[in-house]
Amino acid sequence: MSQETKLFTREELKCRNTREDAILIIHNGVYDVTHFLDEHPGGEEVLMDLAGKDASEPFEDVSHSSDARQLMGKYKIGELVEADRTAAKPAYAPQWTNDTPAENNSWSSWLVPLLLGIAATVIFRYMFL
Ligand code: HEM
Known part of the structure; x- marks a missing residue:
């Protein structure tokens, strides 16, 4: 055309x-x-x-x-x-977005167990050693 x-x-x-x-x-x-x-x-x-x-x-x-x-x-x-017209978007655009909240979640997901681990180690040392 x-x-x-x-x-x-x-x-x-x-x-x-x-x-x-x-x-x-x-x-x-x-x-x-x-x-x-x-x-x-x-x-x-x-x-x-x-x-x-x-x-x-x-x-x-x-x-x-x-x-x-x-x-x-x-x-x-x-x-x-x-x-x-509507804004053009690619025919195979992914339906999800990779925004920051997901990254914040992955941070806290390993930080909390790590702090718990350190706390447990300290308590163990004071109580049993
Ligand atoms: C000018 C517009 C369209 C053309 C040229 C077209 C063409 C085709 C063709 C060639 C197929 C066979 C499968 C393939 O090659 O992908 C198909 C299947 C199909 N189309 Fe369309 N189509 C059009 C619009 C639409 C629209 C608007 C819908 C709305 C939902 C639709 C729904 C379907 C469905 C449900 C199938 C069957 C899929 C299956 O049974 O596996 N089509 N179409």
């Missing part, structure tokens, strides 16, 4: 949710799946449930193959206008 990319707003796409005219929004791209409904290996039902809406998350939840991603290109009719 090198020349003119057709731009759509989410508002105007909302009503395109019938078997005669079904579109999906996936990662800010707009896909006309009307003629794909019958052929979709995952069934027509899942596509119709999401027609007119943003299907990026359900699409990724299914872990579609690279073949499926290539096939999508055939149905792309345009993209969302700048104002309606």
Whole structure:
């Protein structure tokens, strides 16, 4: 899609949710799946449930193959206008975050037993030696 990319707003796409005219929004791209409904290996039902809406998350939840991603290109009719786009994120973004509280936990997880060990050694020495 090198020349003119057709731009759509989410508002105007909302009503395109019938078997005669079904579109999906996936990662800010707009896909006309009307003629794909019958052929979709995952069934027509899942596509119709999401027609007119943003299907990026359900699409990724299914872990579609690279073949499926290539096939999508055939149905792309345009993209969302700048104002309606969501922030791009990698297709295989991990669902967890590595933030600092986890590191704090690992600190205390060995510090507490260590202090208990030292305390036990001191008490043992005073009482029995
Ligand atoms: C233009 C968009 C889409 C295309 C081109 C597409 C294509 C495909 C293809 C080729 C497969 C076969 C398995 C594979 O190669 O990954 C598949 C399976 C499937 N798709 Fe899609 N798909 C699209 C959108 C969606 C969406 C929005 C959903 C919503 C949940 C969905 C749900 C499924 C499910 C449930 C399967 C069956 C998985 C299985 O039985 O193993 N698909 N799709």
